[in-house]
Amino acid sequence: MTQPGHRGPMLDGNSMAGDLREIFAVDVTAARYMCAGCTHTDAVATLMVWHQSPGLVARCPNCDDVVIRVVRAPDRVYLDLRGSVRLEVPLEGS
Amino acid sequence: MARTAVSGRLIWRAATIAEARWESPTARTLVLDVPDWPGHLPGQHVDVRLTAEDGYSAQRSYSIASAWPEPGGKVELTVQRLDDGEVSPYLTDTVQAGDQIELRGPVGGWFVWREKSTAPVVLLGGGSGVVPLMAMVRARAIAGSKQPFRLIYSVRTPEDVLYADELRRRVRDDAGLDVHYVYTRKTPDNWPSAPKRIDVAAVNTYGWPPDFTPDCFVCGPTTFVETAADILVALGHDPRRIRTERFGGTS
Numbered sequence: 219m220t221q222p223g224h225r226g227p228m229l230d231g232n233s234m235a236g237d238l239r240e241i242f243a244v245d246v247t248a249a250r251y252m253c254a255g256c257t258h259t260d261a262v263a264t265l266m267v268w269h270q271s272p273g274l275v276a277r278c279p280n281c282d283d284v285v286i287r288v289v290r291a292p293d294r295v296y297l298d299l300r301g302s303v304r305l306e307v308p309l310e311g312s
Numbered sequence: 313m314a315r316t317a318v319s320g321r322l323i324w325r326a327a328t329i330a331e332a333r334w335e336s337p338t339a340r341t342l343v344l345d346v347p348d349w350p351g352h353l354p355g356q357h358v359d360v361r362l363t364a365e366d367g368y369s370a371q372r373s374y375s376i377a378s379a380w381p382e383p384g385g386k387v388e389l390t391v392q393r394l395d396d397g398e399v400s401p402y403l404t405d406t407v408q409a410g411d412q413i414e415l416r417g418p419v420g421g422w423f424v425w426r427e428k429s430t431a432p433v434v435l436l437g438g439g440s441g442v443v444p445l446m447a448m449v450r451a452r453a454i455a456g457s458k459q460p461f462r463l464i465y466s467v468r469t470p471e472d473v474l475y476a477d478e479l480r481r482r483v484r485d486d487a488g489l490d491v492h493y494v495y496t497r498k499t500p501d502n503w504p505s506a507p508k509r510i511d512v513a514a515v516n517t518y519g520w521p522p523d524f525t526p527d528c529f530v531c532g533p534t535t536f537v538e539t540a541a542d543i544l545v546a547l548g549h550d551p552r553r554i555r556t557e558r559f560g561g562t563s
Contacts, residue, residue, distance in 0.1 A: 235419035248422040263423060
């Protein structure tokens with residue numbers, strides 16, 4: 219699903235699962251985001267994602283605003299969540 | 313199982329190719345030995361990383377085709393070759409038993425089917441989008457689940473069908489499983505309709521009615537996923553019960 223290194227076709231938030239699980243202890247693709255632009259809410263897995271090295275850009279399918287950016291540097295990851303009002307994370311066993 | 317599939321920090325592991333088999337002229341299943349595999353849910357995927365001698369590395373995601381637990385403890389990926397791809401031709405044509413690849417996972421906790429779910433299930437697969445849906449069909453059989461499954465599988469030609477023999481056998485042996493094929497370029501001989509894309513009639517006839525409140529899983533190329541999901545919504549299915557996974561031409 220992922221196409222790092224060049225402009226690939228649009229993917230979805232499912233394809234961010236591995237990169238996000240490097241940072242978080244839970245699966246964030248199953249979490250619900252609320253878009254800061256339009257207040258649309260849905261699973262992170264439904265975001266429209268472009269993999270353009272070195273970063274991931276995830277946009278709201280309702281309004282196209284950027285909801286999440288993940289940028290990799292050699293020794294760290296920058297996570298930009300300003301497009302998301304909140305993340306609602308289901309806990310295991312629920 | 314769900315717990316082991318989602319907890320703990322994610323690490324890259326070395327997986328060894330135990331066996332490889334062709335599913336179609338352009339798709340191959342890699343059977344992997346992965347030390348300390350924690351188990352997975354059907355629908356999850358793994359990231360695969362290849363690194364060249366000069367340090368250049370490429371990473372792709374592949375859906376897991378097998379269910380868990382698997383008697384031999386193996387994990388299977390089915391890879392569709394894209395001729396202009398950077399990674400898939402290596403995995404379909406070059407890699408062989410005994411070779412190692414780097415892998416991390418399982419990942420993805422949204423596009424998954426859970427055996428405790430009691431709803432009937434509609435699976436809509438386009439091309440190699442059938443792979444994670446096959447994991448669900450296999451998991452249903454392993455769990456002995458009674459939830460009725462209907463798979464609508466859109467594929468270019470009869471030769472491109474993945475898991476053809478197994479699906480034929482499962483339709484016969486797995487009570488409550490139905491499979492319908494939509495051929496987009498070439499049909500088998502004596503097929504009742506000309507080649508066509510998935511449409512309202514096919515989903516209406518071979519899926520479950522919205523009154524049954526089925527869980528719907530749609531996987532394939534972006535255009536297929538958007539068309540199929542739109543059809544489900546137009547037929548009255550609750551969007552909250554429709555889960556989608558797009559792959560934009562994995563290379």
